[in-house]
Amino acid sequence: MSAPDTAPATDGPGRPRGGDTTAAGRRPSGAAADLRLLRSELALVLSRRRNVVMLVVLALLTALVGVGVDLATSDADPGTGGGPPFLASLTQNGLFLAFASLTASLPVFLPLVVSVVAGESVAGEASSGTLRYLLVTPVDRTRLLVTKFVATVLYAAVAALAIAVTGVLVGLVLFPVGDVVLLSGTTASYGEGLLRLAAVTAYATAMLTTVAALGLLASTLTEVPVAAMSATAIVVVLVQITGQVPQLSFLHPWLFTDGWLRFADLLRDPVALGGVGDGLLLQAGWVVVLLAAAWARMTSKDVTS
Template sequence: MHHSGAGPAGRLAPATPENRRPSAGWALFGSELSVLFRRLRTWAMLLALAAVPVLIAVVVRVAADEGGPGGGPPFLNQIKQNGLFVALTGLVVSIPLFLPLTISVVAGDTIAGEAGHGTLRYLLTAPAGRLRLLAVKYGAAVVFCIAAALAIVVAGAVIGTILFGTGPVTLLSGDTIGVGESLVRLLLVAAYVALSLAGLAAIGLFISTLTEVPVGAMATTAVLAVVTQIIGALPQLDWLHPWLFTHHWLGFADLLRQPISWDAFGANALLQGGYIAVFCALAYSRFSTKDVLS
């Protein structure tokens, strides 16, 4: 049967030796990214994330004009002195719910979405094999993690500059750095957040192999992210907190000191790497033995 078009089935290629080469995997990855970022849903989620810092900046601007009270999430009061803090505040506000929700949608749809649309078995007739298909699906989810974090940072920096202007930034350590280095720090924070979400994406990938109902996989992943954060807030379970994938999600403060301390980044990378290894292995174990009928 011949398939064409931009959909998943259109990614099939003849089972020739050339398609077994690594370049075939990169071609499949590029095609997967193309499909992901041509979806209206993907751009709607990125725009929704970008709207978070924009809303924060507008509210702070109006409140400042009216002499409203302070308070609120971290970095909120610094926004009036420097617009670059809009991006940081947007990340802090988005990490508990909005970012995990969008990642859950993308990760939960990886395998279950193909099964639900009846295209999974056609994808598996390609010579890439199940391991390569899983790697491509997870790689695309990680790219979305990066795009999601950047959407907030870029939108926050732009709207903050427009409404409040920019200048030298005073770090948490009390040191002052210029605008250029401040933007580099923002990108490092975005990388930290994307890394934090990569563990959740691996969990979503595994859950996606357990069902053919993408909405179920999305909802389960999102609920798991929320429940884990609730558990992380219970002092009675202090012994468990260091093992939760959400434990270091808000630990990027060390990137806002002079000199930069990489301890939190390293601890987060180690924790997320463990979750990625375990749940990607579980996903492959499940997917490699799964009877694909759709």
């Protein structure tokens, strides 16, 4: 993996990042200061070349799935019914490409890109020597930690949205578009299908908040960004493997990956909110624990770089 992109410690000449001043020369305080710091952090996250490339790759993978399905069904022998059954059902409505792509990306690709962004959040600042500068501007450590977590979650939302939007656009080009047959067998309009896709995208983002918190914790434990990224990704993989071991079934309800694919309940009529609610509650619990650990480390950390 290449060396991490480093962010400048300032927004402009003589102005530390997140430390904009008013016309009177005073630093803004309260919500205004928090918003400016978040805006600055989010701009840096979204402008890093590696992060932009990861978004493009996610979109290209989604498009590749659509093209692959289209070629597989068009090249199939007509006497076989148009290809494998799951491919035939996918091509009944282009909107399902977005759902299928989110389903395929959530266990692997989305956690990986979030691990990269979260793992670099604090360790990257320490590695480049800007963390100490940020903390003496001054930026409160708790405020900085929360800002980096929110920025990472927003990046996760952009990543999930990139997959969803690409799926919709490619689906419009390659496959039929019309009413959506839900998992319960009822039919919904295409517009309602888009609303349900938005809900699924939001749920997928919520599932990634734990990965963001885990990466942030790992990032406070080291000054090597690659180590934090790798540790986060490895933990996510190990948790998913644990979730597939029958002998450890007593642990499964407590694993943060347990409810990742429960967004299928959002594609039923009526919507089954029980599983979705349990998944969100599980993520919230893990986020609180991991952020508390990251906060304890961050506030007691001796920043020397």
